[in-house]
Amino acid sequence: MTITIALPSKGRMKDDASAIFERAGMPISAVGNDRSYRGRVEGWDNVEIAFLSASEISRELGNGTVDFGVTGEDLMREGFAEVDKRVEFCARLGFGHADVVVAVPEIWLDVETMADLGDVAADFRARHGRRLAIATKYWRLTQQFFSSQHGIQLYRIVESLGATEGAPASGSADIIVDITSTGSTLRANHLKVLKDGIILHSEACLVRACKGSHADEPAVQAIIEAVRTAL
Ligand SMILES: Nc1ncnc2c1ncn2[C@@H]1O[C@H](COP(=O)(O)OP(=O)(O)OP(=O)(O)O)[C@@H](O)[C@H]1O
Numbered sequence: 219m220t221i222t223i224a225l226p227s228k229g230r231m232k233d234d235a236s237a238i239f240e241r242a243g244m245p246i247s248a249v250g251n252d253r254s255y256r257g258r259v260e261g262w263d264n265v266e267i268a269f270l271s272a273s274e275i276s277r278e279l280g281n282g283t284v285d286f287g288v289t290g291e292d293l294m295r296e297g298f299a300e301v302d303k304r305v306e307f308c309a310r311l312g313f314g315h316a317d318v319v320v321a322v323p324e325i326w327l328d329v330e331t332m333a334d335l336g337d338v339a340a341d342f343r344a345r346h347g348r349r350l351a352i353a354t355k356y357w358r359l360t361q362q363f364f365s366s367q368h369g370i371q372l373y374r375i376v377e378s379l380g381a382t383e384g385a386p387a388s389g390s391a392d393i394i395v396d397i398t399s400t401g402s403t404l405r406a407n408h409l410k411v412l413k414d415g416i417i418l419h420s421e422a423c424l425v426r427a428c429k430g431s432h433a434d435e436p437a438v439q440a441i442i443e444a445v446r447t448a449l
């Protein structure tokens with residue numbers, strides 16, 4: 219069988235992902251010119267590379283249209299319910315680190331924990347005539363964390379596809395759930411992360427789509443082992 223590995227074609231993970239495969243003894247070259255979205259691995263004739271964006275890679279892995287991919291754990295967990303039944307996280311790759319966090323305005327001095335936020339959410343309608351609004355692009359992770367893990371049901375999600383940290387200041391939401399790495403965007407927008415408000419420590423992972431055909435294919439295990447030795 220041909221094994222397809224999806225690697226980031228652009229963005230912050232592109233170079234680190236290619237470097238890991240190089241160190242794993244799986245040097246990647248583009249098929250055709252440098253702008254091609256297909257690649258091959260020298261010495262691994264039954265492996266082909268598909269260059270896609272990190273978010274497309276998570277979608278293709280969840281749908282089983284590629285065999286392996288390098289993408290962020292946050293994108294996989296946000297994209298699919300019961301993701302561990304669909305894919306295997308084979309290795310954490312040590313780059314693309316970012317935390318998905320709950321952040322509130324710094325001036326909310328009495329709100330330091332999720333329990334404090336639960337109290338705020340419970341009183342919000344009485345005080346403000348509406349539910350607490352959370353700006354995020356992480357709908358699933360937010361609902362799991364607030365409703366299932368912390369029993370907070372009284373809130374409304376406002377979809378935000380960019381500049382999420384600006385939502386509280388602009389008035390489009392009260393708090394946010396977003397990704398942070400250095401914390402500088404949160405600080406610049408006068409937001410603070412709650413003490414127990416880290417939803418996920420994400421990083422780039424080698425992910426395998428769970429497919430029955432992999433059991434009979436020795437190259438599948440060989441790829442996992444090669445990447446693990448490169449870490
Ligand atoms: N500072 C950061 N901000 C956002 N994402 C980050 C950061 N650091 C690491 N990441 C990770 O990078 C991944 C997203 O990468 P990138 O933005 O290159 O891909 P993408 O979402 O497919 O791109 P695009 O939005 O342009 O389609 C996520 O898994 C995310 O966790």
Ligand SMILES: O=P(O)(O)OC[C@H]1O[C@H](OP(=O)(O)OP(=O)(O)O)[C@H](O)[C@@H]1O
Pocket residue numbers: 382383396397398399400401402403404
């Ligand atoms: O903690 P920090 O180091 O400040 O990084 C966090 C910021 O970086 C990302 O945005 P980016 O501008 O990269 O755009 P993107 O969301 O489109 O990837 C993310 O959405 C945050 O806004």
